[in-house]
Each structure stands twice: as C-alpha cells, then as structure tokens.
Amino acid sequence: GSTTSKTPNVDKIYNNSSTLTQEQKKILEETLVKMRKLKAYDLLLDALEAKNIKIKFQIDPSISASANFDCKYNSISFVATNAISVSLPEELVHALQYNVLYGEAMAKGNTDYRFTMEWEANIFVDAARILQENYYYKTGYNTLTNASIELREGHKALMTSILETGYFSQTKHYEKFVELSKSWTKHPGKYISGFLPKALINYLKK
16 A cells, blocks of 8 residues: 655655655755745745645755755755754745746856845845734844844834734835845845845735
C-alpha cells in the first residue's frame, strides 16, 4: 500500500536534488505548516504550487547570511539547521519574486534591483507577522537590525497603517514604503523609482 508522507507541504515545493536530512525536512515541514496559517504565506505557497515550482533546499555553512535564495539554481541555502525556521519566510518571498512575479530581471539584477527585492521581502515578512498577530510589537523585525530612530518610527507608522487597512494598499502605503527605504542601510543601492512591489500588493492580505 502507499505510505502517507510525513512532509506533505515540503513535498509540493521540494526539488529532488535537495540535500536536507529527514530531521531538517521535518523542521521545514513544521515551519510551512505555521506559515500556512497566515493568509499572505498561504497565497504565496499556493502561487508557487500552481506553477509547480520546485526549490532546491540545502545547508551551506559557507554563506555569509543566515540564508539565501539563488535564482540561478532556484535554491534556498541555510547556513545551519537552526536557520531554517527563522529564515524560510523571507527566502520564500524571494522565490515568489523570481518564479512568479519578476523572473529573469531579478537574476541579472543590478545593485538597485537587489536592494528593491530585499526591501520588498523584508517589509513583506514584517507586515505578514503583524497582520497575523494583529499587533505592533517593538522588536523582532527583519528590517530593524541596527536601525536609525527615523527608520524605527517610519516602520511603526507604515506597519500600523497596514494593520488598520488589513492589506498593503498601493494608494495608501506605496509612497511611505518607498520613502522609508531611504533610511534602510542593510544593503547597498536604492529603491528603483516607480517599481511596483507586486508581492506586497497582490499577496499581503489578512
């Protein structure tokens, strides 16, 4: 008879060339189950599955960040096992950006393009959390590592407004979102003028 998979969510987006252990796959599965409880990630995962996107998951201790998404191999690398649950959401936003929204432009993107992708992904992760928890906490945001007072205050204003609306509104939030990027120094470059953040507009919902 057929055996029921212990990792049904992972199986849908898991490229067979992935190299995670069973234990790591279990952590990936638990993280996806939690993410599915948020409307934004539910929509994101549905979009990847609808296009039958398979991602190569691996552990790579040589990377400089805790995790990264690589367009060339459609891969997500984690620096260590304990990075899986923390870093998966942002890397899956990058997978959505590449596979569903922006395509090859992202693969050959310059410094400003990379900044734009990173800024959208970071804000997505922060706002998805706020929409789920229905509250603006003071700490724990991707975007606010080593942040200036200006960035902190602007971030709070943007997130509180997204929470009130229940989604990312192009008319209400786009200008604030772009303006705020000027205070973000985590990556070199600047936000591309007039670039529409389709992940935020189409997927960030409550």
